[in-house]
Amino acid sequence: MNDAIKIRLLQGDPIIHDVRSVKLPPLFRGLPRIEDKECQAGCTKCSEVCPTNAINLNPVQIDLGLCVFCPLCEEVCPEKIIHFTNEYHTVVDSREKLIITKQVKSISPEIASQKIRKYFGKSLKLREISAGGCNGCELELNALSNVNFDLGRYGIEFVASPRHADGIVITGPLTQNMTNAIELCYEAVPNPKIIILFGACAISGGIFQNSDSIQSNFLEENKIDLYIPGCPPHPLTFINGLLDWLDKK
Amino acid sequence: MSLQLQNNQRFDVSSIQFLTVDDFQNNVRSALSNGYRIIALTPIDKNIPEKIIAVVTDNASSSINIIGGQFDKSKLEFESFANEFPQTNYFECELSENYGYVPLNHPWLRPVRKQNVILGNKPYHFYKLEGEEVHEVAVGPIHAGVIEPGHFRFQCHGELVYNLEINLGYQHRGVEKLLLQSNSDQRIILSESIAGDTTIGHTFAHCSAIESLTQTQLSLRAEVIRTIASEIERIAMHLSGLGGVANDVGFALPSSSYGRLRTLAINSLLALCGSRSGRGLFIYGGVRFDFNDDIINVVKKNLEVIRNDVAEINNYLFSSIGVLTRFEDTGSVSNDLAKTIGLVGLTARASALEEDARINFPYSAYRYNPVSMITLSSGDVFARARLRALEIDESLKFIFDQMDNLPSGELKSNVGAIKNNSGVVSIVEGWRGEIVHIAFTNENGNLTQYKIKDPSFNNWYGLSLALRKTAISDFPLCNKSFDLSYAGHDL
Numbered sequence: 001m002n003d004a005i006k007i008r009l010l011q012g013d014p015i016i017h018d019v020r021s022v023k024l025p026p027l028f029r030g031l032p033r034i035e036d037k038e039c040q041a042g043c044t045k046c047s048e049v050c051p052t053n054a055i056n057l058n059p060v061q062i063d064l065g066l067c068v069f070c071p072l073c074e075e076v077c078p079e080k081i082i083h084f085t086n087e088y089h090t091v092v093d094s095r096e097k098l099i100i101t102k103q104v105k106s107i108s109p110e111i112a113s114q115k116i117r118k119y120f121g122k123s124l125k126l127r128e129i130s131a132g133g134c135n136g137c138e139l140e141l142n143a144l145s146n147v148n149f150d151l152g153r154y155g156i157e158f159v160a161s162p163r164h165a166d167g168i169v170i171t172g173p174l175t176q177n178m179t180n181a182i183e184l185c186y187e188a189v190p191n192p193k194i195i196i197l198f199g200a201c202a203i204s205g206g207i208f209q210n211s212d213s214i215q216s217n218f219l220e221e222n223k224i225d226l227y228i229p230g231c232p233p234h235p236l237t238f239i240n241g242l243l244d245w246l247d248k249k
Numbered sequence: 250m251s252l253q254l255q256n257n258q259r260f261d262v263s264s265i266q267f268l269t270v271d272d273f274q275n276n277v278r279s280a281l282s283n284g285y286r287i288i289a290l291t292p293i294d295k296n297i298p299e300k301i302i303a304v305v306t307d308n309a310s311s312s313i314n315i316i317g318g319q320f321d322k323s324k325l326e327f328e329s330f331a332n333e334f335p336q337t338n339y340f341e342c343e344l345s346e347n348y349g350y351v352p353l354n355h356p357w358l359r360p361v362r363k364q365n366v367i368l369g370n371k372p373y374h375f376y377k378l379e380g381e382e383v384h385e386v387a388v389g390p391i392h393a394g395v396i397e398p399g400h401f402r403f404q405c406h407g408e409l410v411y412n413l414e415i416n417l418g419y420q421h422r423g424v425e426k427l428l429l430q431s432n433s434d435q436r437i438i439l440s441e442s443i444a445g446d447t448t449i450g451h452t453f454a455h456c457s458a459i460e461s462l463t464q465t466q467l468s469l470r471a472e473v474i475r476t477i478a479s480e481i482e483r484i485a486m487h488l489s490g491l492g493g494v495a496n497d498v499g500f501a502l503p504s505s506s507y508g509r510l511r512t513l514a515i516n517s518l519l520a521l522c523g524s525r526s527g528r529g530l531f532i533y534g535g536v537r538f539d540f541n542d543d544i545i546n547v548v549k550k551n552l553e554v555i556r557n558d559v560a561e562i563n564n565y566l567f568s569s570i571g572v573l574t575r576f577e578d579t580g581s582v583s584n585d586l587a588k589t590i591g592l593v594g595l596t597a598r599a600s601a602l603e604e605d606a607r608i609n610f611p612y613s614a615y616r617y618n619p620v621s622m623i624t625l626s627s628g629d630v631f632a633r634a635r636l637r638a639l640e641i642d643e644s645l646k647f648i649f650d651q652m653d654n655l656p657s658g659e660l661k662s663n664v665g666a667i668k669n670n671s672g673v674v675s676i677v678e679g680w681r682g683e684i685v686h687i688a689f690t691n692e693n694g695n696l697t698q699y700k701i702k703d704p705s706f707n708n709w710y711g712l713s714l715a716l717r718k719t720a721i722s723d724f725p726l727c728n729k730s731f732d733l734s735y736a737g738h739d740l
Contacts, residue, residue, distance in 0.1 A: 134445035
């Protein structure tokens with residue numbers, strides 16, 4: 001008993017009380033910022049090095065759905081036009097909003113329709129489907145339930161069965177071998193239901209976009225509710241995105 | 250008859266002697282009977298499947314041996330080694346699945362990742378047990394937790410498990426194939442995504458392989474930063490494993506405490522390189538980020554908390570009678586069995602096998618700053634959990650030693666072109682165990698083959714056998730104590 005109390009005391013108060021305004025270390029690569037400067041004539045360095053073809057030029061655009069947040073483009077840009085900030089509020093509700101241009105300095109919070117908020121706002125249960133994920137995203141989703149982030153306090157939880165769920169969270173580039181399981185799992189979730197994509201692989205295939213072992217028809221056939229970019233996204237990105245979406249304080 | 254190498258030693262493809270099928274088989278057989286362990290069975294060029302190599306290692310002499318074999322294009326068959334040496338079983342299945350080889354008289358040829366290749370389009374038949382009160386439990390591919398997909402088929406009699414068959418492949422993304430098509434920047438990102446929980450381990454092996462092929466010499470500082478990051482990853486994942494086993498016996502307080510400490514470990518990586526899993530740290534020729542005073546302070550502060558608290562929590566966990574009752578004699582793998590089926594890494598060391606690549610095949614900074622071999626002998630859940638606790642202490646000691654004596658040097662050395670007609674075997678001890686990356690190049694210096702072996706590839710078989718004669722309710726505990734990777738297996 002004494003030992004248990006001692007360990008509980010060591011634990012202290014590790015919870016992040018205010019998940020809305022945590023400051024991440026400067027090296028953390030979050031929302032990229034594209035400076036309002038001209039590129040050197042004919043320079044294509046950033047788009048050439050990008051391992052996932054996330055960059056379009058004239059003018060410079062970064063697709064966060066493809067970006068794996070490696071610092072390569074930032075490193076090679078001679079004019080230092082691209083810079084990754086440590087901003088982690090990056091959750092959006094449509095694919096187009098993931099395209100970052102010079103004009104985009106921040107990503108505004110998404111708020112779900114009143115109907116969705118009324119339905120899921122008090123308690124949201126999610127079933128996670130790992131579909132070709134490398135376990136990076138899965139680890140971050142698991143971390144959400146630890147004593148630091150404690151997602152459960154907001155009424156958002158991961159459940160064991162799709163039957164108990166209000167929606168699914170997909171990680172990984174949706175492999176062919178998982179096609180059947182994804183369909184079955186999604187079908188088993190009662191209506192109304194939502195789909196959240198977590199990480200670059202789920203959104204676009206990421207570094208695996210050219211693999212012939214992946215099969216992402218499911219995403220085209222169904223409406224996606226939230227896109228959470230990153231490789232893997234930080235747990236705070238997920239929490240903040242969902243709290244905004246469900247309009248929770 | 251075989252080519253003898255050291256870890257990360259570049260060699261000319263022409264120095265491999267490709268033997269006739271009979272000689273090849275005899276050589277492999279004699280190596281394995283002399284206690285060598287197989288770590289790869291693969292063609293040296295994916296377009297020329299008839300030229301294959303078997304890579305075997307010997308801990309005692311720290312040597313890696315390559316035995317080459319030349320087959321007839323129209324007759325890719327050989328007498329299976331698996332009956333005599335069960336450790337080759339899965340390697341043969343993989344060779345068969347990927348390149349159409351037929352291991353004659355193989356005891357159990359089954360799909361590794363692609364169900365339809367070996368079986369045509371016929372459904373796969375699981376091993377069946379019949380009798381009164383025999384029942385079957387099927388789990389997966391999607392499990393109850395937030396974990397990767399795999400299918401488990403238990404044949405039970407009441408609570409007792411007679412057989413567990415594990416079918417994987419759901420995460421198959423074609424990593425090895427993509428690595429051959431990719432440019433160098435993409436290859437590093439791909440290797441970071443082989444298994445996201447061993448980002449540093451796999452990227453370490455990949456970069457070492459390429460650096461050997463380009464004959465790049467790293468500065469000592471870069472080597473030390475790499476090994477520190479690798480040890481932080483080990484600490485983080487061992488803490489996660491300990492939290493997992495505590496959770497699986499319903500012991501919430503240590504479980505949540507380990508979770509808290511893991512956050513400190515991965516946040517140390519975040520401070521060092523901006524990613525909680527260590528992405529972006531490795532580049533060919535060195536590392537991208539350096540330890541400055543601020544980062545050293547953050548990392549040391551985090552690790553000191555871990556050092557202090559983990560001792561208390563370990564003490565609490567491992568002195569609880571309830572925990573020990575569940576841990577001891579559960580999911581045991583005897584030393585003999587572990588050796589026969591070729592277990593590696595932490596799981597092997599828990600069965601008293603001295604398998605640690607940091608010591609057997611020293612690489613990078615481990616050559617100058619050795620770590621100690623830690624083994625336990627009971628081979629059960631207790632040993633696998635306890636070993637994690639002991640290894641955390643050893644890793645902390647290593648990191649503090651290194652951080653107090655950081656050598657100077659450039660972060661990144663110049664990397665030249667990849668040498669033509671070369672090969673390399675790179676072995677790294679990830680937190681789970683031995684990671685092997687094997688690369689071959691052609692006359693233009695392009696990669697013709699890239700073979701990856703995650704420790705999980707060896708150890709899934711161990712989990713399946715460890716479950717025999719245990720209670721099905723002990724499965725989660727056994728599974729967590731092995732803590733294997735699905736993605737690393739499925740590639």
